Amino acid sequence: MTHIRTFTAAVFAVLLMGAAPSFAAAPVTAAQGASASGIVFGIMDLDGVLRKSAAGEDILKTVNAKRKEYEAQITKEEETLKKQKDEIIKKRDKMTEADFENQRKEFEKKAAQGFKMVQERKQTLDYAFNQAMTKLREETLKITAEIARLRSLDVVFSDDSVILAERGYDISEEVLARLNKDVKKIPVNFALPKKK
16 A cells, blocks of 8 residues: 655654664665665554454454344344333333332332443443454564564564555555464453452
């Protein structure tokens, strides 16, 4: 993918921090580039790598399967509540005011429990997805750091912070290939942490 982004500001920031060693003789390969200051850099599409990775796709598939399971539970609960409501309305004329009030309160209690269940299921899905993706991101950054070390890259920029660059600077495909080789699956934990 062609990057229409700029790394000038980022390189300038690195120079201001004093990280400008001399790399005049450093070779420029297809996956790295050297700026005029001698800084050797690469560019990576982190979000794209996470999304395209086998582990990322597996996380999404696992979470979506659990979502469908939860949706089936919620639908069943909604149908049960609807039947109870219809039954109460149907028998309304045959009940005393006290009986009706008791059944109404019982129904509202069950409806509140159903709403709580929906909220907990949503929270569980969000937690599980975020935890798994955080682990995948950590693994991806470890691999990126290793590739940067092997290629003697001083800096790896996120592609969304770069306006213009040659395709050769992009190490995304290399990171993705290594990630798919080393990390095929990330466990997805659907158990919410216990409240302290």
